[in-house]
Amino acid sequence: MPSPQLDTPAMPAAPARGRTPAVIRLLVFATFVVILNETIMINAIPQLMAALHIDEQTAQWLSTAFMLTMAAVIPITGWFLQRVSTRHAYAAAMGLFLIGTALAAVAPSFEVLLAARIIQASGTAVMMPLLMTTLMQVVPEEDRGRVMGNMSLAISVAPAMGPAVSGVILQLGSWRLLFVLVLPIAALITWSGLKRLENVGEPRPGSIDWFSVTTAAAGFGGLVYGLSRFEGGDVRVAAAIVAAGLATIAVFVLRQLWLQKHGVPLLDLRTLLHRTYAIALILMSVAFMAMLGSLMLLPLYLQSVRGLSALETGLLVMPGGLAMGLLGPAVGRLFDRFGGRPLVIPGAIGLMAALAGFTQVSMTMPYWQILALHALLSVSLAATFTPVFTLGLGSVPAPLYSHGSSILSTLQQVAAAFGTALVITVMSARAAALRSTGTTDVLASLGGMRLAFVIGAALSVIVVITAVLLPSRVPPK
Incomplete structure (x- = not known):
């Protein structure tokens, strides 16, 4: 029987101009916490390999399976969000995330930990489309850039901050702390959200295919x-x-x-008939391939080649993640004032320049140069993602918002998983080829990483081309 508390009447979509609706603030905070877990395992790979007696490719599945689960579940959310209340969707998402986090904290083996990550990802998969769909319903078009800038804290900053946060936590103890510390925070957010969250929109009945x-x-x-x-x-x-x-x-x-x-x-593909949405989809997918691939390579380079600890690695990449977060709201306000092109085109060029710089990593590259390249990468992504999300979703009709956000989130996860698998495969194959010629293990790994960064830089060229094709404003519907 439906809970009366979860089925409270839908709130009116009429927020005050210039203010972020409370429902969006709640969902952004919750989404930040759950998405942070997408990349929080990256720095823990060396420790997990030793503790669970697994190789690097097996350990990588703790991140890849998370992304693949999201890619499998998110297509359902377009249908799901149209048929349940906001509070029911929130309760389901956070409930699954809490169960997965608790199981991961006590997992006795790799198989159990992998299952826990899949359960976590199932809850996370609902939060992203829920946030984007609700935003499009309650925020006026003239304020969407600013509010979407705040939303970028959850969608792009959280994955970027994952390695930094995990680096600090791993310095305090074992990999289990990554889940032990998150669990009470997630529980508090869940309780607070269910206490204060109001329903938005009206559910519609329907069957699932x-x-x-x-x-x-x-x-x-x-x-x-x-x-x-x-x-x-x-x-x-x-x-x-x-x-x-x-x-x-x-x-x-x-x-x-x-x-x-x-x-x-299950997923209404008529959203793809809208040119601006289709271009934004391509740009976002390729950018996420390049970003997640690079976020996977950088900790491996700093720890395996340069010998840094997990904490030192986390501290080195933390400034870039913080810069991305701080710039998100400012980028949103600039978008509302000047449109998308003045932000997206320089952002795409900066992304290409940063990834090109990483192709030159060596045994002696100065750490300040690595920090500067990562900061350039983060700032460029901040300038790119907010306008792309806003232009893309804003170009589809209101009845297709949930499907548009589901497609966007699905391809985002598939692209991230694809990019991660691509760079790991290229890196490993190149390293193996170099070892067969007598190259030392460290230099072979370095050679593999440099080639993998070349792949990321090549992908960024596509980002620049699609950025030029985007309009500055949402075309009239």
């Missing part, structure tokens, strides 16, 4: 898993898995097109 759910999960998961298999050397098996994943995604797309005419699609 489980065939679509299955093909989406199998397709996106198979694609990234197949890519990760290229490292093993059996190219034919890896290529077959990738091809099967792409074929399953094609079946999923065809099913959605059929459901758009004969039923209720």
Whole structure:
């Protein structure tokens, strides 16, 4: 039976001009905490390898599985958010996150820890589209840049801050502290949110197409898993898995097109017919591939090649993450005043310059130079993401907001997982080739990382091209 407290009447979408609605502030805070866990395991990989007796590629699945689970669950949220109240969606998301976090804190083995990460990710997957959909419903168009700038704290700053936060925590104790410390904070946020959160919009009844759910999960998961298999050397098996994943995604797309005419699609693809949204989707996906791939490589370089501790690594990358967070609201206000192009184009160029700089990492690159490149990367991403999210979602009709945010979040996670798997595969293959020629392990790893950074820099060229194609303002609907 529905809870009366969770089914309170929907609040009117009429916030005061220039103020961020309370519902958005609550959701931003909760989303920041849950998304932070997406990358919080990056610095813990060396410790996990020793504690759980696993290799680097196996440990990497604690981050990759998190992203793949989100990619599998998020497509359902477009349908889900239209059929439950805001409070029910929030309770489901935070409940799953709390269960996963508690299980991870006491996990006795890698398999249990992996299951806990999947449960965490299932809750996180609901929070991102819930935040974006609610924002589009309650914030006037003239204020969306400013409020979206605040939202960037959760969507882009949290993944960037994950390695820094985990570096500090790991200095205090074992990897279990990453979950022990998060658990009471998440519990307090859940209690506070359920006490103060009001419903937005009216739920609509409808059935779910489980065939679509299955093909989406199998397709996106198979694609990234197949890519990760290229490292093993059996190219034919890896290529077959990738091809099967792409074929399953094609079946999923065809099913959605059929459901758009004969039923209720799990993911309404008519959002892709809006040019600005489609361009924003491409830019965001490629930028996340480059960003998450680089965030994965940098801690490995600093710890494995340069010999820094997890704490030192975290402190080195923390200024960039803080800069991204502090600049988010300012970027949003600049977007409201000047539009997207004056921000996105310089941001894309800065991203390309930073990743090009990282291709020159060496055994002796000054730490101030690494810090400066990471800060440039963070500032460039801050200038890029807020306008892209605002322009993309603002260009679709209101009835498609939940589907637009679901597609955006789905491809964001798939792109991040794809980018991570790509750079790890390239790095490992190049390092193995160098070792076979007699190169030392450290220099071979360095050579692999430099080539992987070249991949990121090449991807950033696509970001620059798509940035030029974006308009400054949302076209009239």
